[in-house]
Each structure stands twice: as C-alpha cells, then as structure tokens.
Amino acid sequence: xxxxxxxxxxxxxxxxxxxxxxxxxxxxxxxxxxxxxxxxxxxxxxxxxxxxxxxxxxxxxxxxxxxxxxxxxxxxxxxxxxxxxxxxxxxxxxxxxxxxxxxxxxxxxxxxxxxxxxxxxxxxxxxxxxxxxxxxxxxxxxxxxxxxxxxxxxxxxxxxxxxxxxxxxxxxxxxxxxxxxxxxxxxxxxxxxxxxxxxxxxxxxxxxxxxxxxxxxxxxxxxxxxxxxxxxxxxxxxxxxxxxxxxxxxxxxxxxxxx
Amino acid sequence: xxxxxxxxxxxxxxxxxxxxxxxxxxxxxxxxxxxxxxxxxxxxxxxxxxxxxxxxxxxxxxxxxxxxxxxxxxxxxxxxxxxxxxxxxxxxxxxxxxxxxxxxxxxxxxxxxxxxxxxxxxxxxxxxxxxxxxxxxxxxxxxxxxxxxxxxxxxxxxxxxxxxxxxxxxxxxxxxxxxxxxxxxxxxxxxxxxxxxxxxxxxxxxxxxxxxxxxxxxxxxxxxxxxxxxxxxxxxxxxxxxxxxxxxxxxxxxxxxxxxxxxxxxxxxxxxxxxxxxxxxxxxxxxxxxxxxxxxxxxxxxxxxxxxxxxxxxxxxxxxxxxxxxxxxxxxxxxxxxxxxxxxxxxxxxxxxxxxxxxxxxxxxxx
Ligand SMILES: Nc1ncnc2c1ncn2[C@@H]1O[C@H](COP(=O)(O)OP(=O)(O)OP(=O)(O)O)[C@@H](O)[C@H]1O
Ligand SMILES: [Mg+2]
Numbered sequence: 001x002x003x004x005x006x007x008x009x010x011x012x013x014x015x016x017x018x019x020x021x022x023x024x025x026x027x028x029x030x031x032x033x034x035x036x037x038x039x040x041x042x043x044x045x046x047x048x049x050x051x052x053x054x055x056x057x058x059x060x061x062x063x064x065x066x067x068x069x070x071x072x073x074x075x076x077x078x079x080x081x082x083x084x085x086x087x088x089x090x091x092x093x094x095x096x097x098x099x100x101x102x103x104x105x106x107x108x109x110x111x112x113x114x115x116x117x118x119x120x121x122x123x124x125x126x127x128x129x130x131x132x133x134x135x136x137x138x139x140x141x142x143x144x145x146x147x148x149x150x151x152x153x154x155x156x157x158x159x160x161x162x163x164x165x166x167x168x169x170x171x172x173x174x175x176x177x178x179x180x181x182x183x184x185x186x187x188x189x190x191x192x193x194x195x196x197x198x199x200x201x202x203x204x205x206x207x208x209x210x211x212x213x214x215x216x217x218x219x220x221x222x223x224x225x226x227x228x229x230x231x232x233x234x235x236x237x238x239x240x241x242x243x244x245x246x247x248x249x250x251x252x253x254x255x256x257x258x259x
Numbered sequence: 260x261x262x263x264x265x266x267x268x269x270x271x272x273x274x275x276x277x278x279x280x281x282x283x284x285x286x287x288x289x290x291x292x293x294x295x296x297x298x299x300x301x302x303x304x305x306x307x308x309x310x311x312x313x314x315x316x317x318x319x320x321x322x323x324x325x326x327x328x329x330x331x332x333x334x335x336x337x338x339x340x341x342x343x344x345x346x347x348x349x350x351x352x353x354x355x356x357x358x359x360x361x362x363x364x365x366x367x368x369x370x371x372x373x374x375x376x377x378x379x380x381x382x383x384x385x386x387x388x389x390x391x392x393x394x395x396x397x398x399x400x401x402x403x404x405x406x407x408x409x410x411x412x413x414x415x416x417x418x419x420x421x422x423x424x425x426x427x428x429x430x431x432x433x434x435x436x437x438x439x440x441x442x443x444x445x446x447x448x449x450x451x452x453x454x455x456x457x458x459x460x461x462x463x464x465x466x467x468x469x470x471x472x473x474x475x476x477x478x479x480x481x482x483x484x485x486x487x488x489x490x491x492x493x494x495x496x497x498x499x500x501x502x503x504x505x506x507x508x509x510x511x512x513x514x515x516x517x518x519x520x521x522x523x524x525x526x527x528x529x530x531x532x533x534x535x536x537x538x539x540x541x542x543x544x545x546x547x548x549x550x551x552x553x554x555x556x557x558x559x560x561x562x563x564x565x566x567x568x569x570x571x572x573x574x575x576x577x578x579x580x581x582x583x584x585x586x587x588x589x590x591x592x593x594x595x596x597x598x599x600x601x602x603x604x605x606x607x608x609x610x611x612x613x614x615x616x617x618x619x620x621x622x623x624x625x626x
Contacts (some may be wrong), residue, residue, distance in 0.1 A: 053506065056506060081513070084510055084511070084512040085511075086512075091506065095504055097526070099522075108508075113511075
C-alpha cells in the first residue's frame with residue numbers, strides 16, 4: 001500500500017478564473033506532507049485536484065499532470081471513481097451519513113459499492129478501521145447507534161475510519177482538526193503519526209504548530225492579491241521551512257508577520 | 260391598579276418596568292366585559308361582541324404597555340396581538356368547514372353508508388325515507404372504491420415520473436434543458452384542473468374512440484395535476500441534502516448513480532414521502548377532471564380500465580346538484596354531506612400518514 005504522487009505544472013480553473021497556477025511538487029509515499037498558506041490561496045483547490053474531487057464542482061477543470069506512482073490521473077480514459085478509491089479524502093467538517101449507524105458509516109465505502117461482504121468480515125473491517133482511527137474503545141458498545149449521534153471529534157475520527165476502511169493508497173485531509181477541541185486534535189495528530197506507516201498523507205492546516213508536529217515535508221502556498229492565482233512558493237523539509245526557509249514570504253508567514 | 264411589579268434598582272441599567280404576567284390577561288377579560296356591555300347597548304350579536312373585544316384589547320394593551328414599559332415594548336405587544344388575530348382569522352374558515360362537514364355529514368354517515376352502493380336506489384326510496392321515516396339506503400362504497408383506485412393509479416403514474424424528474428433537476432440538470440423543464444413544471448402547476456381533465460378526455464378519445472370514459476383516464480388527468488407537485492416537493496427535499504454528503508460518498512469512490520440511490524434519496528426520503536402523500540391529498544378531492552374522464556355510475560366498478568367509474572367528489576356533485584327525488588332532496592343531500600365527510604377524513608388520514616412517514620424515515624440522532 002501507499003503510493004507517491006508527482007504533480008507537474010498544474011493549473012486549476014473555476015470556469016475562467018485561474019485559482020492555482022503552475023504547481024509542481026513531489027509527495028513521498030509513507031510520509032506526511034503539510035500544505036500551509038493564507039486563506040484563499042488555493043490549498044483546498046489543489047488538494048481536491050489530487051483525487052479529481054474538484055470535478056464535482058461545475059466548471060472546475062485542470063491543466064497539467066498528476067502522477068500516482070507513474071500513472072497520470074488525468075490521462076484519457078481514467079475513471080475518477082477508480083482514482084478516488086485509491087486516494088481517499090477527509091473533509092474540514094465531519095460528514096457522517098445521517099441515515100447510517102456507526103458500523104454502516106465505517107463500512108459505507110464498501111457497502112455503497114455493494115461489494116459482497118459477510119457479517120464477520122464486516123465486523124472485522126469495522127473494528128480494524130475504528131481501532132486505526134483511535135475510536136474503537138469509545139464506540140464499541142454503540143456500533144448500531146446513528147453515526148450522527150457522536151461528538152464532533154468522534155465524528156471526525158469516524159470519517160477517518162470510513163476513509164481508511166477502503167484501504168486507499170493516499171489519504172488527503174483538508175483541515176481535519178479545525179472544528180475540534182485540543183484533545184480531539186491531539187488524538188487525530190497521533191493518529192496521523194500512526195497512519196503514515198501505511199499511507200501517504202497530505203494535510204492542509206492553518207495551525208503552524210500542527211504542521212510542525214505532524215509533517216515531514218511542508219509546502220507553502222501564497223497569493224499575490226485577490227483575483228490572482230495561488231502559487232506554490234516553496235516546499236521543503238518541515239524543520240527547514242520552520243527554521244530557515246529559502247523565501248522571505250515563507251519566513252514572514254510561519255513567524256506570524258503575515259496573514 | 261398597580262401594574263408594575265419589579266421595582267428597578269436606582270442604579271441598574273438592565274432592569275426596566277414590566278407588566279405583570281397577568282396584566283394582559285386581566286385587560287383581555289376587561290375588554291371582554293366592555294365589549295359585551297357595548298354590544299348589548301347596540302343590540303347583542305356574537306360577531307360584534309368578538310370584534311369589539313379584540314379591537315378594544317388591541318388598543319388598550321399597547322397604551323397601558325406604552326405608559327409602563329415604553330415605546331418598544333408597546334409596539335411589540337401591538338404586533339403580537341395583530342399576529343394572533345391574523346392566525347385566528349386564518350383558522351376560522353378551516354374550523355367552520357370542518358364543523359359544517361361534521362355537523363351535516365354525520366346523519367347519513369355509517370358503516371352501511373361505506374359498504375353499499377347506489378345501485379337500484381331511486382327517488383322512491385328517498386321519498387319514503389323523508390315522508391315515512393324509512394331508513395336511508397344507498398351509500399358511497401362504489402365512489403370510495405373509485406376514488407381509492409383512481410388516486411392509487413394516479414400516484415403510481417406520478418411518483419416515478421415526478422421523482423425521476425426532480426432527481427434529474429437536482430443531480431444532473433444543467434443549462435437549457437433543466438431550465439426548460441423547470442419552466443414547464445411551473446406552467447403545469449398552474450394548469451386549471453378542468454383543463455387537465457379535458458386533456459385526458461381528448462387523449463383517450465384519440466386513442467380509444469370518442470366518449471371513452473374510465474378510471475384510468477381519470478388517473479391520467481389527476482397525474483397531470485400531481486406530477487408538478489411531486490416534482491416541486493421532491494426537488495426541494497433533494498436540494499436540502501447537504502453537498503458534504505455527496506462529496507463524502509464521491510471521496511469513497513462511489514459512482515454517482517449509486518451515490519444518489521444510496522445516500523441522497525435515503526437522506527431525503529422522509530421529506531419526499533410526506534411530500535408525495537400531501538400531493539395525493541391535494542388531488543384526491545379533484546372533481547372537474549374526474550367528471551369529464553371517469554364519469555358517473557351508481558354501481559360498483561373495480562376495473563379502472565373499462566366502464567365509467569364513480570369517485571367521491573363526483574358522487575357529492577351529482578347528489579347535491581341532481582337529487583334522486585326532486586321533491587324530497589334531503590336524503591340525497593345527507594348522502595352528499597356524508598361523502599364529503601368521508602373525503603375530509605381521507606385527506607386528514609393522508610396528512611397524518613405524511614407526518615408518521617416523515618417521523619419514521621427521519622435520520623436518527625442520539626445515542
Ligand atoms: N467552487 C468554487 N467556485 C469558484 N471559485 C472558487 C470555488 N472554490 C474556491 N474558489 C476560489 O478559489 C480560490 C482558492 O480557494 P480555496 O478554497 O482553494 O482556498 P484555501 O487556500 O483552501 O482557503 P482556506 O484556507 O480559507 O480554506 C479562492 O479565490 C476561491 O474564491
Ligand atoms: Mg480550504
């Protein structure tokens with residue numbers, strides 16, 4: 001499991017509006033990569049382009065290459081459904097399916113694709129995924145209760161369990177902790193540390209300490225002004241970005257003199 | 260009369276004089292007494308008493324409140340009284356309709372009424388009932404069956420078409436086609452029901468010969484009225500399904516059609532089902548389209564694909580407009596009212612079912 005991603009000169013448009021311009025980067029397998037940058041600079045846009053989720057938005061399109069272990073995601077004939085089965089995503093706001101129980105939420109990726117699955121197999125996957133998301137002990141007695149009845153932090157970990165239940169190669173997380181308290185945040189950060197042994201992880205965050213704590217590499221995005229496209233300013237080892245970045249704008253941003 | 264209770268602290272900026280809870284009640288009783296006295300002077304009548312009471316109350320309460328509590332509270336109380344008044348006025352027709360339907364309908368309403376048809380019932384029997392006190396015979400079983408069958412058929416036609424249209428509009432529709440569909444659905448909403456009836460009658464005349472009337476033609480006419488309602492209400496319900504759920508499903512690699520089937524529809528099903536039930540309630544009492552498509556009969560016909568079929572609204576119409584016995588219309592009118600009562604009961608049951616469905620399917624929360 002876990003594959004690397006290479007992005008080559010990616011432009012992302014919403015209709016006529018160029019939101020992200022000319023991004024190239026390498027994302028290593030089995031590592032955590034953090035995206036930081038001021039609001040509106042295109043981090044979410046870029047992240048969603050990595051598993052073709054932007055196509056859900058009418059008018060959104062990309063130019064350039066995104067290679068998953070050498071396979072171009074945007075090549076002719078590639079099915080976005082298959083892309084997303086390999087590259088999972090966790091969103092800013094927890095979004096468990098309200099009609100499903102905790103167990104069904106975890107198994108949603110398998111059940112919605114109506115793969116056949118025995119009860120014991122389902123139990124096994126549910127337990128493994130929930131343990132993987134550090135949630136098992138809290139919900140093991142209420143697996144049949146609605147997933148929407150959990151606390152916000154538990155719901156977010158439920159969504160992570162749901163994402164890893166389908167065993168993707170890559171896990172994209174868009175500000176997964178922004179709606180959570182410090183303790184749940186810590187739980188998820190620990191979790192990211194464990195998950196990176198098996199998955200390639202990309203995380204968007206506004207929290208510098210979080211980026212510094214969890215990530216191996218950090219990418220700084222910036223925007224010249226409203227209406228201008230967002231760009232990748234620099235990408236380097238996290239310690240380097242936070243101690244002696246190569247670009248002045250990065251230094252200003254991480255030290256809080258900006259944005 | 261002391262109207263203040265909370266004595267404000269000299270220094271406090273938060274407390275303020277307030278009317279005691281019971282002061283408005285007291286004022287209302289006083290307004291009632293004054294209204295009764297005034298209307299007694301002019302010549303008592305119930306509507307005058309009610310109107311005077313309410314007007315006096317709507318004037319006095321804001322004045323008292325303005326003196327004690329200040330301008331903002333006075334306006335607040337005045338508007339509150341207006342809102343309550345509007346609500347009660349809106350209720351008056353509803354309550355009086357139910358009141359008169361129950362009052363007039365109960366005399367002929369019975370198990371017998373619901374289980375017999377009008378076959379072989381003539382004006383002669385009605386004259387005997389009216390003049391010699393013979394029991395009322397003849398009921399609305401054939402009309403009840405007709406209404407249930409025609410409405411069920413109409414629902415069977417409209418629900419799939421309406422639901423699929425709304426899914427297209429919400430999940431797929433972009434650009435000109437979607438806008439055209441929305442436009443025509445809006446136009447359909449405004450079609451007068453008699454026009455829908457004539458359309459179905461003309462359609463069946465072309466397909467099966469002039470003068471073809473049966474329950475199915477009635478169902479088609481009702482569908483024309485029902486489809487736009489189903490489209491509109493389902494569309495509304497599908498639109499409020501949060502986009503985040505769709506994205507969550509996409510991110511798991513779920514194909515779009517399965518996402519719609521397994522995530523969007525289950526999330527919206529309670530609203531869709533109750534919308535459908537209300538759409539049925541909307542058309543179950545339609546009269547004009549059924550008269551021109553399904554016709555009248557006094558016998559039981561449970562085959563909607565051949566022969567004329569009675570329905571409750573047509574039954575009410577025919578008995579009220581053309582009583583069996585010209586000289587003794589009362590028994591016929593009693594039956595018409597009883598059928599109207601049956602119709603109202605059906606509509607109320609449908610509303611109740613809509614609520615139960617909404618509750619049963621609603622996404623569950625809690626531990
Ligand atoms: N659905 C959309 N349609 C059109 N423009 C969009 C859409 N989503 C985002 N944009 C625009 O794209 C640009 C980048 O937005 P994006 O959401 O990627 O920023 P972000 O870096 O994630 O910001 P934040 O840190 O606030 O989440 C912004 O200018 C935004 O207005
Ligand atoms: Mg964002």
